[in-house]
Amino acid sequence: MLKLSMAIVAVLLTSAAANAADIEAGKAKAQACAACHGDTGVSTTETIPSLAGQPDLYTQWQLIFFRAGTRKNEQMQAVVEDLTNEDIRNLGAYFASLPPPKGVTPDPDPGLSDKGKLSAAGRRCTSCHLDSFAGVKATARIAGQREDYLLKALRDYKSGARAGGGMAAMADVAYSLQDEEITALAHYLAHVQ
Ligand code: HEC
Ligand code: HEC
Known part of the structure; x- marks a missing residue:
């Protein structure tokens, strides 16, 4: 009896985990983003945004807009084509978990x-x-x-x-x-x- 209820709990936990975002999976997927957006989600490349610390939903929506073609950018177009909804959820959670970039100091103006x-x-x-x-x-x-x-x-x-x-x-x-x-x-x- 105990064994059976443990088994049920295990199944419930697994299905809950399947719906929740997986930060580790997001991190693995984000290797494809690092060359442009930086290793820690902080960009060092001109006109490419930092993603670290963006609200989870913001990142998810922008990826959906790129994938749908309502936000257009040649470089991002190639990236989003293969992303599943699950990838997008995981990427949103991963970038939200990273420390955001700090304002640049000193301020030259x-x-x-x-x-x-x-x-x-x-x-x-x-x-x-x-x-x-x-x-x-x-x-x-x-x-x-x-x-x-x-x-x-x-x-x-x-x-x-x-x-x-x-x-x-x-x-x-x-x-x-x-x-x-x-x-x-x-x-x-x-x-x-
Ligand atoms: C070849 C370079 C390149 C790669 C690789 C790349 N991106 Fe981008 N990304 C860009 C550029 C350039 C923009 C800015 C687009 C614009 O100006 O509207 C951008 C914008 C974004 C934005 C919108 C951010 C904002 O502040 O609005 C998100 C989210 C994003 N990328 C996520 C990703 C993810 C996730 C990956 C990896 C799966 C990735 N990108 C890979 C070049 C790249
Ligand atoms: C009524 C709400 C609202 C107000 C007021 C507002 N914003 Fe926004 N802002 C948004 C939303 C929502 C987005 C994301 C829009 C999208 O999906 O492209 C955004 C996006 C942005 C972005 C793009 C960020 C990125 O990473 O690509 C910039 C920059 C920005 N806002 C600057 C400003 C500035 C500066 C002001 C004041 C002059 C301002 N916003 C006022 C709601 C607002």
Whole structure:
């Protein structure tokens, strides 16, 4: 009797594990990402984003957008074609488990960061990205992201090259941003502590 109930518990645990994300499997899959996104999910390559510390759901949604073709990027297109839903769940959990990149110090242009800080406050970026800019759910972490990538991302939303998920929140936000303000915001966020 004891043996039987142990067997049932074992089956239940296994099926629960099958549905939950597997960080170790995500780590193994992420070897294919390291050449571009960095060994620890912190990118050292121009215009390639860091993934470490991104909210789990944000990473998952972006992979789904790339796979569906609603977010377009030649380099990512080749990568996502073979990813299963399970791979995507595991990758989301793995990158969320890594320590996020820190804001770059020293800040070579604190004046520009001050402008970016004012703009971020005026435009209420924190209402979605949180006070720490760490992001939540399908909203990206933007603190400590690469400056060149932040610039590209904001310009892509503004031009419509990137539509953004959900309620098209970022397309609405970026539409009214002048390039000078985009430059200041990207600089501020890349250096925010
Ligand atoms: C050949 C280089 C390359 C490889 C390999 C690669 N990526 Fe990317 N990835 C990119 C580039 C470039 C972008 C930025 C796309 C853009 O500008 O919109 C990107 C963007 C992303 C984003 C969106 C991040 C954000 O902040 O919006 C995610 C998520 C992502 N990659 C996950 C992965 C995963 C997971 C793998 C491995 C399975 C991987 N990538 C492999 C080049 C690569
Ligand atoms: C109404 C909510 C909302 C507001 C306000 C908002 N964002 Fe976002 N932001 C989002 C969401 C949701 C995403 C992910 C969109 C997607 O799927 O492409 C995002 C994505 C981004 C990205 C892309 C990150 C990446 O890794 O690719 C940047 C950069 C960004 N936001 C900057 C800002 C800045 C700067 C402001 C203020 C000027 C701002 N956001 C205001 C919701 C918001």
